[in-house]
Amino acid sequence: MASSISGTTSFDIQRIREDFPILKRKVNGHPLVYFDNAATSQTPGVVIDAIVDYYSRYNANIHRGVHTLSQEATDAYEKARIKLQQHFNAARPYEMIFTSGTTHGINLVASGFASFLEKGDEIIVSAMEHHSNIVPWQMLCEKTGAVLRVIPMNEAGELVVEEYEGMLSDRTRLVFCNHISNALGTVNPIERIIAAAHKAGAAVLIDGAQACPHIRPDVQALDVDFYVASAHKMCGPTGVGVLYGKESWLEKLPPYQGGGEMIEEVTFEKTTYAGLPHKFEAGTPNICGGIAFGAAVDYLNGIGFDAIAAYEHKLLEYATRRLLEIEGLRIYGTSEHKTSVISFNLEGIHPYDVGTIVDKLGIAVRTGHHCAQPVMDYYRIPGTVRASFAFYNTIEEVDVLVEAVKKAKLMLS
Missing domain, CATH: 3.40.640.10 (Type I PLP-dependent aspartate aminotransferase-like (Major domain))
Structure with missing residues (x-):
């Protein structure tokens, strides 16, 4: 799957990742998986x-x-x-x-x-x-x-x-x-x-x-x-x-x-x-x-915004499919026209608890109402877990997230 996604774009994902020094660090002993791009994206070396x-x-x-x-x-x-x-x-x-x-x-x-x-x-x-x-x-x-x-x-x-x-x-x-x-x-x-x-x-x-x-x-x-x-x-x-x-x-x-x-x-x-x-x-x-x-x-x-959009759409499709394999997981925001953001909850589990566990595994996601409290009120929920992807993320990182969410569900159910 990773190779097929890379093949649909005009850029080399591994080369792009080399542009971002922070992606080399570890968090809690695990390689950083940064899925909080909707809050703040990471900074390439040329900007630094x-x-x-x-x-x-x-x-x-x-x-x-x-x-x-x-x-x-x-x-x-x-x-x-x-x-x-x-x-x-x-x-x-x-x-x-x-x-x-x-x-x-x-x-x-x-x-x-x-x-x-x-x-x-x-x-x-x-x-x-x-x-x-x-x-x-x-x-x-x-x-x-x-x-x-x-x-x-x-x-x-x-x-x-x-x-x-x-x-x-x-x-x-x-x-x-x-x-x-x-x-x-x-x-x-x-x-x-x-x-x-x-x-x-x-x-x-x-x-x-x-x-x-x-x-x-x-x-x-x-x-x-x-x-x-x-x-x-x-x-x-x-x-x-x-x-x-x-x-x-x-x-x-x-x-x-x-x-x-x-x-x-x-x-x-x-x-x-x-x-x-x-x-x-x-x-x-x-x-x-x-x-x-x-x-x-x-x-x-x-890099080119057409290439960025195509790659991120593939990430979104793959992540959506993999996360929905988890029983009791609901995604909020299912419009046909959307970008690489997935807000979700596990049935009966507070999003903050999920976010805390996946952080221990080196994964950065955002939890809460995302400064959009009326949206959460519409769905009658306190907030969501939000995974937001950028063009420097990979299919392998999505797989890491899915396994972490499964572990969180097992621990918190």
Whole structure:
């Protein structure tokens, strides 16, 4: 089976694994099996090298200095912005705003829309959102008097899009949806969601945190107004992300934070703001993180997202089949359109207990509600065990997981 999967891709899995130093370590005396990629992916050597290179050779603040190190850092940082523009196919580099991550980007947009909403306006989110795409909108509704409405989901973990289309009205101002569910792996029909929202005159923000490790979004083809992502789920460092926004929207939104860099002129009587993208990038940014984010995007594109998707789909199919061989195991999220995430439970056993035992065997999985508590409430469960696969995982590692889950069931039943 392992050889047949490798044969369907254009990359050598063993060579790829050599790019990730952490995959050589042991955990609790066992070779590390890392299946928590939906939370944070691992980092290849080329990205680590980019971080070391920055701090070793040209660590300096950007945009403000005439000295050589500052100019070199500025050039590297802005080149990373262009890499992101090209990766997401944005029309202009300044439509890519560096953030601290997906949550920061969502809050930036939510803060800006507080200026536009009135009592009775409606905001629509989906039932399978991460908390970071629920709480900011609840706060916005409390502040403005807007009403939060929810797209329902079905037992397979799919959004009921027909009901969503019926919810849209001339009061709808904003629609927010994840591209891929972090809790279930469901790939949502965002093209249809965006088109329907625009027909109703509403703006759309797509949370791409879970999608971007697996696919390459084209923001112009999607015609999306805002799209957010995090580097740490794309083989990059933590603490950096990106917000794409259409220029027309970014020009309308007020600044999210005040401080250095985002100003044009400051007097005690009045301050004028800088143009895009600096209007939304107050203070000293995560310079090294932005540069390393660019290196991570280069690395992923060097492998190729078609190859990544094909390989991960085979892993998903194999893991699904093997896990379902275990009596009493239920998988949550059975949409035909899903990515390499499997959330499951063993009948009568708490997911935390399963996660603890498989950790003793060197396997990293995530347990709990995955910051998607409404999803767990829908299924009437406290949480799940979530195994999430990346292109550097192997069939043999899936077999190790299956045997570990069998052992956990035997010990805990």
